[in-house]
Amino acid sequence: MIGCTKLLCGKATVSDLIKHGQGEIEPHLLQFSTNSKPIVIWNVNNRCNLSCKHCYIEAKDEEHKGELTTQEAKRFIDDLAKMKIPVLLFSGGEPLLRGDIYQLAAGADKKGIRPVLSTNGTLITRQVAKELRMSGFKYVGVSLDGLEQIHDDFRNRVGAFQLALKGLENAMEAGLKVGVRFTISEKNKDDLPQVLELVAERGIPRFCMYHLVYSGRGKDLISMDTSKKDKEKTIEFIMDRTLKFSEEKRELEILTVDNPVDGIVILRHIKKEHPEKADEVYELLRRAGGCSAGEKVANVDPQGDVHPCQFWQNLSLGNVKEKSFAEIWLNSGNPHLKRLRAKADYLKGKCGKCEWVEICGGCRVRAEAIHGDPWEEDPACYLDTDQDSC
Numbered sequence: 001m002i003g004c005t006k007l008l009c010g011k012a013t014v015s016d017l018i019k020h021g022q023g024e025i026e027p028h029l030l031q032f033s034t035n036s037k038p039i040v041i042w043n044v045n046n047r048c049n050l051s052c053k054h055c056y057i058e059a060k061d062e063e064h065k066g067e068l069t070t071q072e073a074k075r076f077i078d079d080l081a082k083m084k085i086p087v088l089l090f091s092g093g094e095p096l097l098r099g100d101i102y103q104l105a106a107g108a109d110k111k112g113i114r115p116v117l118s119t120n121g122t123l124i125t126r127q128v129a130k131e132l133r134m135s136g137f138k139y140v141g142v143s144l145d146g147l148e149q150i151h152d153d154f155r156n157r158v159g160a161f162q163l164a165l166k167g168l169e170n171a172m173e174a175g176l177k178v179g180v181r182f183t184i185s186e187k188n189k190d191d192l193p194q195v196l197e198l199v200a201e202r203g204i205p206r207f208c209m210y211h212l213v214y215s216g217r218g219k220d221l222i223s224m225d226t227s228k229k230d231k232e233k234t235i236e237f238i239m240d241r242t243l244k245f246s247e248e249k250r251e252l253e254i255l256t257v258d259n260p261v262d263g264i265v266i267l268r269h270i271k272k273e274h275p276e277k278a279d280e281v282y283e284l285l286r287r288a289g290g291c292s293a294g295e296k297v298a299n300v301d302p303q304g305d306v307h308p309c310q311f312w313q314n315l316s317l318g319n320v321k322e323k324s325f326a327e328i329w330l331n332s333g334n335p336h337l338k339r340l341r342a343k344a345d346y347l348k349g350k351c352g353k354c355e356w357v358e359i360c361g362g363c364r365v366r367a368e369a370i371h372g373d374p375w376e377e378d379p380a381c382y383l384d385t386d387q388d389s390c
Helices: 004-008 014-020 027-032 070-083 101-110 126-134 148-155 160-173 189-201 216-224 228-247 261-273 275-288 325-329 335-340 349-353 364-371
Strands: 039-043 087-091 114-119 139-143 177-183 206-210 253-257 297-300 305-307
Touching (some): 004 253, 004 261, 014 275, 027 275, 070 101, 087 101, 101 114, 101 126, 148 160, 177 189, 189 228, 297 325
Parallel strands (some): 087 114, 114 139, 139 177
């Protein structure tokens, strides 16, 4: 996760982080924390009322066997609380189709875990929004994949766009902090400026642009990924809008996700325009650490299998029905975790030779999808390594 607003506009500083020491890091600074406790993304179910083309767990609108029961989920949350996990992201499928969602979120909140929600937004009525706030949810992220025509096509449902916008409106009216997620591809790249402007006009405080990861149904979209030249243009546009909104005093935080190369481009911009800030930006990116899989991010699927990230569904590290999350995640003998936590020693190709490995590391899931080897170079890297280093 690359906090464009924080890095470009000085909304985060190293001194802010040092001030907290080993204590609790404020939520808006978690991406720069060096704390070893991960943010946990829990896919609470496989069921969804939509059938999105880029769904990484291939969810369908039907019940699935073997998903964590309420009691198993409570034990899982108790274990996360003992580890002092800072954030539990309730995802799916569509998490609002799980009947005990409010009960589980409230339990996490009472135990000191910050519950947040990832949803398609179509089910957030005014009543649902009130229940979300009452149960302790701190943030609701809703996906928009373009303007109405493109979004509805991606979601395979006419009317999904308007329902998502209404869901965002209802959540904001209920006092919830909200944000929009936008996964960029060849099909929707031209909608990015309008979607970003829509977010700003509606007073939505957060916009996260995701790069495509080839996982689940997303594997069918490899050919739909944007070109490397377009990726360069996209981050230049994102930087331009980030600075523009800041100058206009528009309160919108902009982030990019799933391509840490974006951080290197921002660093180069800072070196050129504000060289006195380059060292601090580098340190923030170093603390963020590039790809977070197996380190700052963990995923638990509906059946309880633990994965290095939400896109790496073919690699299970263990199951929380059989062992506690702590036993699985803190197992220093696990060869996959060992490698992910020392990426620089195993990377190959362009990634293995790159001087920016400390702040990047590429995406291991994309590498595996294209090369059959997670340690090969990230095929979505668009970096021109011939440029001057910082």
